[in-house]
Amino acid sequence: MTPIKLAIAGVGKIVYDQHAPAIAGNPDFQLVATASRNHSIDGVTAFKTMAEMLDSGTQIDAISLCMPPQYRYEAARQALRAGKHVFLEKPPGATLSEVESLKALAAEQGVTLFASWHSRHAPAVQVVKRHLQQHAPRRVEVIWREDVRHWHPDQEWIWQPGGLGVFDPGINALSIVTEILPQAMFLKQATLEVPANRQTPIAARLAFTDALGTDVQADFDWRQTGEQTWDIVIDTASTHLHLKKGGHELWIDQAPGELPVEGEYPSLYAHFCQLIRNKSSDVDVAPLRHVADAFMLGEHVVTDAFV
Amino acid sequence: MTPIKLAIAGVGKIVYDQHAPAIAGNPDFQLVATASRNHSIDGVTAFKTMAEMLDSGTQIDAISLCMPPQYRYEAARQALRAGKHVFLEKPPGATLSEVESLKALAAEQGVTLFASWHSRHAPAVQVVKRHLQQHAPRRVEVIWREDVRHWHPDQEWIWQPGGLGVFDPGINALSIVTEILPQAMFLKQATLEVPANRQTPIAARLAFTDALGTDVQADFDWRQTGEQTWDIVIDTASTHLHLKKGGHELWIDQAPGELPVEGEYPSLYAHFCQLIRNKSSDVDVAPLRHVADAFMLGEHVVTDAFV
Secondary structure (H helix, E strand, O other): OOOEEEEEEOOOHHHHHHHHHHHHOOOOEEEEEEEOOOOOOOOOEEEOOHHHHHHOOOOOOEEEEOOOHHHHHHHHHHHHHOOOEEEEOOOOOOOHHHHHHHHHHHHHHOOOEEEOOHHHHOOHHHHHHHHHHHOOEEEEEEEEEOEHHHHOOOOHHHHOOOOOOOHHHHHHHHHHHHHHOOOOEEEEEEEEEEEOOOOOOOEEEEEEEEOOOOEEEEEEEOEOOOOOEEEEEEEEOOOEEEEEHHHOEEEEOOEEOOOOOOOHHHHHHHHHHHHHHOOOOEOOOHHHHHHHHHHHHOEEEEEOOOO | OOOEEEEEEOOOHHHHHHHHHHHHOOOOEEEEEEEOOOOOOOOOEEEOOHHHHHHOOOOOOEEEEOOOHHHHHHHHHHHHHOOOEEEEOOOOOOOHHHHHHHHHHHHHHOOOEEEOOHHHHOOHHHHHHHHHHHOOEEEEEEEEEOEHHHHOOOOHHHHOOOOOOOHHHHHHHHHHHHHHOOOOEEEEEEEEEEEOOOOOOOEEEEEEEEOOOOEEEEEEEOEOOOOOEEEEEEEEOOOEEEEEHHHOEEEEOOEEOOOOOOOHHHHHHHHHHHHHHOOOOEOOOHHHHHHHHHHHHOEEEEEOOOO
């Protein structure tokens, strides 16, 4: 089959680290252009804006949108209206309603819209999902603690309204939990700690449950120095699961679980290719919906200024 | 047809003012019980809790849930699991995800779930909706200003996390706007003013748009003394509409529009009866989704303490 001619809009850290290598390793895709104000990829035709790229006459089938979520809707609308398939980095937008609007537009245009959640493609996720279909979870504990200074240097957008703060990494945990739990969960209580000089939380404690009364606790914190933690611990009636490193390591009853080897972004692009070939879309807003619920239901507590 | 045996859970101001008279005036319903910790209705069997009512053996087909949103999920779950049709007062829940969970449960149980939005049943709403299908809106301005001290005396729950604050009345405006606009809108920018000693906003300014670029502005304020305002002003290319009094009065190009006479709650109960007879549900979360979007995307500004 002819490779899908792909462009990337919004070139930054995640593109250099993840998208570009995954695309280079997948013969179903050919990277033909980028649109980005300040960055480009060696050997790939570079445009400054989405409009310039779409007007250039360059043949493009699909576009990956990797700019901050506050700017994603307008880019997605332009791409969909031009008839391109669209891959949305997580989170798929700044609001739930704009994602609904994009879903409708993609259906109208007959193109693929993929709201990606890279952590769902971590190797332990499907293994644990299958395990929990056999063994109902009773208690789930999510501990997601990292150092914002290390992972988001100079990224002011994460602190601005719509930037989500600690939910930017936390939504990765929520994307895993919503994928593996057999029942849909919902928030019962939340506390958001917002630095006095910022708009988005630096920490959050969340308590969810589901129709069966499963107890799901989440602890997101961006102030962790030293060792970083991206763990999910699950107790069922007879087993104890421990996902570590964001789903890249799994321990079942203290023994290491065997995991497939494919990486997150290679798996995401394989899925995007399948969606395009099957003329279908995949837009699950559940992780973003839980974040919106947390902002709406959560108690907001002011904490130390972040500098 | 045999009347539907109806119960009410959570008896308070809205029940005495609206539900009880609407039910009394509708021969399709027979009010058989209430469940409420502190209040009851003269001549109707009274229970203290939902569980007590469901266990009592009283024959009940359907239950209207009128307690504050923070307590609605658990009551709805009990009612649905007992096989009752459920009418949810607005807002349908404290989170979007719990409403999703209730939708799934109602479908599983084969009963009706109705997430009601009473303002959508104001007499001008369907008239304006039809008008805007012929005349595309260009600019919409919502002004919803009322005196919280007058309308919500001693209702502490509105100031607690999940109580929504000024969005409690504002969601009525959003329920009208989402009903009448031909295109789905989404939030672009929001400012929420939260009193220094409270958890929920006392005022909000919201700017929405839609796929056609319609400009929708909303101004919600709970500090209005004197005249109260529940207005929506709409400009199309050739007409000017002014909905006043929450959709109870309509002016088209400065002339009064003719409106049907049915009241909001009688219309809601007529619709609930139809849903039950047709074995269908009606759960549109769009107004609550816009509120969640506003909490997530909005800039939070601290304002004077409210006492």
